[in-house]
Amino acid sequence: MIHIDRLERYWLIAVGIVFGGFTAALLASVFVFGIRLPSPVGRIDPAKIDQTEFATPGLTEEFDGNYTLRIVAKMWSYDLGKNVEKEGSIPVITVPTGSKVTIKATSKDITHGFYLEQHDVNVMMLPGQISQVEVKFDRPGKYHIICHEYCGPGHQGMIAAILVQ
Numbered sequence: 001m002i003h004i005d006r007l008e009r010y011w012l013i014a015v016g017i018v019f020g021g022f023t024a025a026l027l028a029s030v031f032v033f034g035i036r037l038p039s040p041v042g043r044i045d046p047a048k049i050d051q052t053e054f055a056t057p058g059l060t061e062e063f064d065g066n067y068t069l070r071i072v073a074k075m076w077s078y079d080l081g082k083n084v085e086k087e088g089s090i091p092v093i094t095v096p097t098g099s100k101v102t103i104k105a106t107s108k109d110i111t112h113g114f115y116l117e118q119h120d121v122n123v124m125m126l127p128g129q130i131s132q133v134e135v136k137f138d139r140p141g142k143y144h145i146i147c148h149e150y151c152g153p154g155h156q157g158m159i160a161a162i163l164v165q
């Protein structure tokens with residue numbers, strides 16, 4: 001058996017514990033807490049958005065309590081469809097409590113952001129890319145969608161909201 005110095009052995013054990021801890025945290029985040037990273041699910045030509053599923057953005061009920069929300073970002077607003085309700089200039093989408101919403105997002109022009117208050121949603125909206133993230137709305141309330149990528153002089157006004165009730 002090879003000889004390992006006492007201090008070296010302690011360090012090896014310490015490294016093993018730290019490494020094991022990180023691995024356990026990573027596995028727990030995936031399998032216990034179900035955390036998924038937002039992912040690009042497809043590509044489109046931003047100049048031809050009108051010929052894609054984003055031609056009619058907004059909320060669609062797919063089946064019982066399961067919705068798809070298509071959002072198109074542009075300077076400097078979120079397009080959530082023609083029939084969306086508005087509070088002032090802020091478009092507001094309403095979903096029932098307990099809904100599961102698949103958000104599909106893209107941009108018409110430049111890079112925008114999509115941050116959803118009090119939910120683990122933080123994605124970039126890139127021209128040419130479809131970003132997708134799933135959200136379960138368990139708590140009633142109004143949650144704002146905020147552009148968190150600086151996109152020009154109207155950036156701070158890029159706001160929408162999801163009303164859960």
Ligand code: CUA
Nearest residue numbers: 112147149151
């Ligand atoms: Cu869009 Cu900042």
